[in-house]
Amino acid sequence: MGSATSELPSHRTPLSDTAETGLKIVVVGGFGVGKTTLVRSVSEIRPLNTEEVMTQAGVGVDEPGGVTTKTTTTVAFDFGRISLDERMVLYLFGAPGQGRFWFLWDRLFSGTLGAVVLVDTRRMDDSWYAIDRLEHHRTPFVVAVNRFEDDTSRHSLDEIRQALALPGHVPLIDCDARLRRSGKNVLITLVDHLRALAMARETTP
Amino acid sequence: MTRGPVDTGAPDRLYLVTNGRSRADDSFDLVTLVVSECEPASGMQSEHARILDLCRRPTAVVEIAAELGLPITVVRILLGDLLATGRITARHPRAAESVASLPDSVLLQEVLHGLRNL
Numbered sequence: 001m002g003s004a005t006s007e008l009p010s011h012r013t014p015l016s017d018t019a020e021t022g023l024k025i026v027v028v029g030g031f032g033v034g035k036t037t038l039v040r041s042v043s044e045i046r047p048l049n050t051e052e053v054m055t056q057a058g059v060g061v062d063e064p065g066g067v068t069t070k071t072t073t074t075v076a077f078d079f080g081r082i083s084l085d086e087r088m089v090l091y092l093f094g095a096p097g098q099g100r101f102w103f104l105w106d107r108l109f110s111g112t113l114g115a116v117v118l119v120d121t122r123r124m125d126d127s128w129y130a131i132d133r134l135e136h137h138r139t140p141f142v143v144a145v146n147r148f149e150d151d152t153s154r155h156s157l158d159e160i161r162q163a164l165a166l167p168g169h170v171p172l173i174d175c176d177a178r179l180r181r182s183g184k185n186v187l188i189t190l191v192d193h194l195r196a197l198a199m200a201r202e203t204t205p
Numbered sequence: 206m207t208r209g210p211v212d213t214g215a216p217d218r219l220y221l222v223t224n225g226r227s228r229a230d231d232s233f234d235l236v237t238l239v240v241s242e243c244e245p246a247s248g249m250q251s252e253h254a255r256i257l258d259l260c261r262r263p264t265a266v267v268e269i270a271a272e273l274g275l276p277i278t279v280v281r282i283l284l285g286d287l288l289a290t291g292r293i294t295a296r297h298p299r300a301a302e303s304v305a306s307l308p309d310s311v312l313l314q315e316v317l318h319g320l321r322n323l
Binding site for chain 1: 236263269296313315
């Protein structure tokens, strides 16, 4: 979290010389929902942090007296990496689901395979906006509920689907973002869903 | 609406790094893999030299940005310089050619295979 810069190159794990195709998956969710935890649990490198600056004329900024000024904002996000085979490298981005981040979506995440919306049932409202924005950008996604131990409500997946007004065709699963096998299962669920969508598209003339 | 981890600042340093330029080379995706084609040389701008040093092995744009502690846009500008002078080559992602292009099922099957083998 935050915009701390990453560690020095001496700790790097380089990619294979044969790596040629980078792929992207984005994990979106509110603050503290476990995005970085999920990225860390499946990544082959310690998650790194980076940022993008955005200069825009007064977007989302309330200026007293109606004066529009040019402002520069910084959006920080972290990422991990999975070498899938000799050629393909999957980058997994943990991205803040709110506010100005979405102005940067096209610049940063065009060509993303798909997204995971990570949900904390104690703060379900945070997920609404992310789902709405992904639909707007036509990015296919799955929803994963990160089950926190101190969540006493234990809403069922059906209840959560209803609360999020999530269409039946969008996969919704439980996960524990701390566990590698659980994180891996979330990614497999997403890519399986993406493949089904692609196959449906390819067989429709 | 809740604000994310956003802060404001005056990034003067960034304009020094890029000689005042703020328009980046959009051909560099976050996951474009960059490979050095020459050694860093004395007299080079230090950021250019660091990129050439980092990219002896294929390195994604986003990793370069994280290692250099610079915003993505600034790194894209620096990479544009290096590409224009033939000092790097770029392996662009198949899946990111345009916003509308969606990955095909063959590629996704390969991704799935890779994930299952983790």
